[in-house]
Amino acid sequence: MDPIALPPLSKSARWNCYLRTGLPGPVVRVGPSEVDISEHTAAKEIHRVGSHFMKSEFYRHLTRYDIQNLFNSSDPKFHGERRRLLSSPLSASSLKHMEPLIEARVRLAIRRIQEEMEARGTVDVYKWWIFMATDIIGELCFGDSFHMLEHGEKNQYSMDLESVSAMEAVRVAFPRMVSLASVFPLPIFRNSAEAGHRMEQYASQSVQRYKNLIAIDPNRKPIIFARLFGGGNEGLPEREIVNEAISFIIAGSDTTATTMTYLVWEVCRNPHIKRSLLTELAGLQNHYHHDDLRSLPYLNQVIAETLRLYTGVPSGLPRVSQHGATLAGYWIPAGVTVTTQAYSLHRNPSIFTDPERFDPSRWENPTKEMKDASMPFGGGSRSCIGMNLAQTELRLATAEFFSAFPKASTPTLEGMDLEDMDQIAYFLMSPKKSEVIVGSHQEPMTALSLDKPALAETAIAVDADSDVSGMNSPGNEGNLAARVADREKQLAANIRNILKNVGEDPNREGLLKTPERYARAMLFFTKGYDECAWNLAKDAIFNVDHSEMVLVRDIEVFSMCEHHLIPFMGKVHIAYMPNGRVLGLSKLARIAEVYARRLQVQERLTQQIAQAVDDILKPQGVVVVMESAHMCMVMRGIQKTSSMTTTACRTGIFKKNKDVEEQFQFLLKLRQTA
Incomplete structure (x- = not known):
């Protein structure tokens, strides 16, 4: 029997299709000679050490086709020799000697984040994590950082790093067009070719900079690329060193920055997770180092869960079978491309309960199946050579950021939307929006270091019983x-x-x-501070083949204005377009009640209700409209007794499709004419 077949798509379109809908089965035929496999035992077999499944031509198109490096080579002999030169400096034991450099760059990143937080009240964390990771890989590979943190401004280099994923997609989809960009000067091909040339220039300049440093000081500190520059049989020609530098610059900056950005975002919007993390960090001794962070269970669970949902490479890792093999019960002939991708493996509901929920505690006692299905850094001998470095950066950056900003939050007034954090994946993944804004309700610390921060004072300032998102179980x-x-x-x-x-x-x-x-x-x-929207709703979610709009209107709500502690009251209308699941109708009213029974402003209350329904059901879209009278305008101040305030929040299809919005407006008007 053949695997389930899908219409052919370009690889970049296919990955984003998977991100939206998931795979229809564990083995999917996606082309005449290509299948996608999301069954974990088959994935483990494909990627095991000594496997006869080799990297496909896909990887050559991700880079310049005429170069060969550790990342794109399908030759086991070449890969083994090159990995031998590079793996030792990136081992956990070797990285210990480089940790002071990493720690210094992390501390500088936190200082720069603090400066922006003081100036704006919010900060673009994505930008600073890219700067930090880029500077770290620059210093470890070439003996000197790119000084992105010192400059603090985006330039052509940082913008090329942010757009590298999209540029790679163009090269994969249209390899010949990109190589002939001078003949076919369409902007999309020209931009991709020019970005590729610039990345080569950055790498070449970095290699030359290191050679200049060595000429001045032959005893300069060892770096990751030291053996590539070595003499005799160890060293490589400069052209090949540049080829390796290109992939290290990209892989060492964009991926780590993306994962760190999603980690901050998830922790900030899940207060009970942040409380647990802050409590653990408060137990650190003064002058802690990376070894101290290795032993923190909850910190590492947070990182593991972030890598499950937001690994930098969630897309396909295509391999070509050299011999026939049976995988997940299907015979795969020799020469067929088999692709595994972390996105589906990490969201298998038979392995990860409630897979879309960010829940670090699932890693407290992981099952064997969870470990086997987890491949945020790939697998086998072709796993990411920099995973120890990535883990080191993630631990240090997480500990330092939340120690410095224990009240960091995801603001609603800076144009941020849930959809801005949608994952866009071609090969590498990045947030939909190039700015990811985080705010803080505290006075930032005046000085930051790796000394133990004053968590005893700052962590307690976060109400131990409060849950701003309302999606988490109250503590105790x-x-x-x-x-x-x-x-x-x-x-x-x-x-x-x-x-x-x-x-x-x-x-x-x-x-x-x-x-x-x-x-x-x-x-x-x-x-509402002691209630959890998810707990109220989780037992009333039903799989139903209903694709028409669901609207519950005129839900009465009573809340307290957080500015004056005076009531406001009114009605809320909640509608959503199902995506295979519906929610018990009374639960919509209960969700509204969870958030209304807190100190509120109407704008945030509206958004929180919409976000909760969106998180719980994952529908095509949600719209919430609220109409309220505020006693702070009636009993004091301007004393206007007839004024009403209307607020709205839309997600998904309600923002994009005018017909759906008009249908919602029509259904609302029915109550007025009935």
Whole structure:
């Protein structure tokens, strides 16, 4: 029996199709002589050491076809010799000698992030992680960094790094057109060819810079490329060193920066994860180093989960069978290209429960199947040679960033949207938006170092029971009743002070029990802090073949304005376009209640409801519209009794398709004419 067949697509289009829809089966025929396999035991066989599955011509098109290097070679002998020259400096033991250089660059990145945070209140973390990773790979390979962190501004070099994935896709889809860009000067081909030439220039300049440094100081510190420059049988011609430098510059910067960006984004929008991480970091001794971070279980679980969902290379790793083989129950003849890709392997629901959910705790006791299916750095002898370096950078950058900015958050007022973080993958992956904005509600630290930061003060400032996203289980659920009783007691004491300060006597008869009554009322008004939208909804998600819009309108909501602690109330309308799953109708109202029963502004409340429905159902799109009257405008200030505030948030198809938006507006109007 043949595997499931799909219409042929270009490789770049195919990867992005998988990102949106997933594979229809474990073995998919995607061309006359190519199959995609997402079955983990077959993937392990394909990538094992000594496998007869060799890299395909695909890799030669990712780089210049006329060059051969460690990354693109399909020749096992060439690969073995070249890897022997480069693997030793990148081993965990060798990297220990380079850790001071890595730590220094991480510290500088945090200082530059701090400066931008102080100036703007927010920071583009993607930009700074690219600068950091680029400087680190430059210093470790060529003895001197590219000084991107010092300059702090994007230039042609950094923009080429950001766009390298798209440029690679053009080379793969139209290799002959790119090679003949001077004959076919269409912008897409010309830009790809020019970017390739610039990357070659960057590599050549870096190699020459190192040669100049060695001429000045022959005893200069050892680097990753030292053996490539060596004399006798060890050294390589300059042309081949440049070929290796090109792939190291790209692989050592863009991939690490992308994964680090998604790590910060996920931790910032999952407060219970951030609390656990901060608690663990608070236990570090002064002057900690990378070895101290290796032993932190939760930090490494966060990194493992980020690599599962956001590895820098989620796309296909095509191999060609030299002999026939049976894979996942299918006979694969010799010469057929078999492709595995981490995106589908890492989202196999039979291995990873609720696979789209960011849950570091799943790695506390990983199963054998989880370990076998995990391949963020590829597998076997062709696994990423720089994975130890990447892990080192991720540990240090994560620890330093959240130590410096324990209140970092994902702001809603800087034009950021959930869709901006969609993964765009050709071969390498990057966020849809080239800027990824993170904010902080704190005064940044005035000095940063690898000394233990003052987490005892800063971490506690994050309410240990608050969950801004509302998608996470509250901490210490078993002690909720005790915590509520303690809060009620503290609130009541504070209310007595408020009564005194407004000129009242809290001991007069009418006010004797008011503090306790108000405390209980306030805890009810804010009970959403102890509720989890996911827990409320997870048992009411149903697989249903329904593709028409679902709208629940006129859901009454009551909330408290965070600016004045005065109520606002109104109605919210929630609609979504299903994508194979629907949610029990009452759960939409319960989700709205989770977020309304917190201190709020209407704009954020609207967005949080939309984001929660989008996260829970993964529909084609969501729209939430809210209409409210604010007592802070009625009882004080301008005292306008008839004003109403309307806010809206749209995701997916509701932002892109006018017909769907018009259908939503039509359904809303039905209530007015019925």
